[in-house]
Amino acid sequence: EVQLVQAGVEVKKPGESLKISCQASGYSFTEYWIGWVRQMPGKGLEWMGNIYPDDSETRNSPSFHGQVTISADKSIRTAYLQWSTLKASDTAVYYCARLIYGALGNPDYFDVWGQGTLVIVSS
Amino acid sequence: EIVLTQSPATLVLSPGERATLSCRASESVSKYLAWYQQKPGQAPRLLIYDASTRPTGIPARFSGSGSGTDFTLTISNLEPEDFAVYFCQQRANLWTFGQGTKVEIK
Numbered sequence: 001e002v003q004l005v006q007a008g009v010e011v012k013k014p015g016e017s018l019k020i021s022c023q024a025s026g027y028s029f030t031e032y033w034i035g036w037v038r039q040m041p042g043k044g045l046e047w048m049g050n051i052y053p054d055d056s057e058t059r060n061s062p063s064f065h066g067q068v069t070i071s072a073d074k075s076i077r078t079a080y081l082q083w084s085t086l087k088a089s090d091t092a093v094y095y096c097a098r099l100i101y102g103a104l105g106n107p108d109y110f111d112v113w114g115q116g117t118l119v120i121v122s123s
Numbered sequence: 124e125i126v127l128t129q130s131p132a133t134l135v136l137s138p139g140e141r142a143t144l145s146c147r148a149s150e151s152v153s154k155y156l157a158w159y160q161q162k163p164g165q166a167p168r169l170l171i172y173d174a175s176t177r178p179t180g181i182p183a184r185f186s187g188s189g190s191g192t193d194f195t196l197t198i199s200n201l202e203p204e205d206f207a208v209y210f211c212q213q214r215a216n217l218w219t220f221g222q223g224t225k226v227e228i229k
Contacts (some may be wrong), residue, residue: 035218037167045159045167045210047218061217062124095166102155103173108214109157111178113166 002026004034004096004114011120012086019082020117022096029077030054033099033107036070036081039116040092050099050107051079086121093118125149127211127221137229142198144224146211151191155214158187158196161223162207170209171196201226 005023012018022034035050049060053072060070069082079096093116102108126149136142146156154174159167169178171187174194184199198205206228211221 037220044222045161045212045220047212047220050218059217097166100169100172102214106214108155109169109172109212110159110167111169111172113168116166 002098002112004098004112006094006096006114006117008115009118009120011122013123014086014088014121016086016121017082017084018086018119019080020094020119022079022081022114024077024079024098027098030074034072034079035097035099035110036068036079037095037097037110038064038092039095048081048094052107053077053079086119088121088123090119091121125152125213125216125219127213127219129209129211129221129224131224132222133225133227135227135229136201138201138203140201142196142201142205142226144196144198144209144226146189146194146196146221148192148194148213148215150215152213152215154190156187156189156194157212157214158185159210159212160205160207161210167210198226203228 033050036048038046048064049070051058053074072079095116097110097113099107100111128147130145158171161167175187208223
């Protein structure tokens with residue numbers, strides 16, 4: 001079974017750093033891009049960026065550029081999303097998701113999702 | 124950035140009825156559009172990709188159509204488990220999502 005496993009909840013204070021993870025199983029980790037999607041409380045989905053674990057090539061949303069770092073460690077089949085300085089406005093659920101290839105063979109759509117990590121940033 | 128506008132914001136229907144959801148793109152996305160379903164407390168689920176292709180395991184009552192800037196997700200014969208929020212997503216230029224349509228029980 002293809003799975004992406006994420007930790008449930010992280011509680012941090014403003015100004016702290018954080019690295020959340022997404023561990024993959026059930027498929028060839030290095031053959032598919034992994035994306036990160038933010039969902040703020042009661043709001044819609046926002047694409048943050050993608051990474052290709054085989055060579056760590058990334059594609060980042062201009063909206064999140066410089067705010068977060070996306071990385072991966074293919075030896076342990078894990079992708080990461082990292083903040084150096086958290087703000088209260090970073091409070092949200094963060095999903096990782098695998099991208100499948102569309103009609104032209106590009107990584108287009110998110111077919112398998114993790115259960116999400118709720119990040120709470122509060123003093 | 125390509126903006127996706129979904130309408131209506133909320134659709135109130137009864138089980139057994141047909142739901143028609145719209146997604147309009149600010150510029151052409153060809154057929155590079157997907158639809159997702161999200162239930163409270165759950166991750167989104169891919170329903171349709173490349174505008175009209177259903178992944179394995181998605182019921183046939185879900186269908187997608189459209190190309191260019193106008194797309195439709197149709198749910199024929201609504202089942203109780205179909206009441207949820209639906210998002211569209213484009214892939215023609217980076218990745219963006221629509222703001223969602225909530226399908227509520229009448």
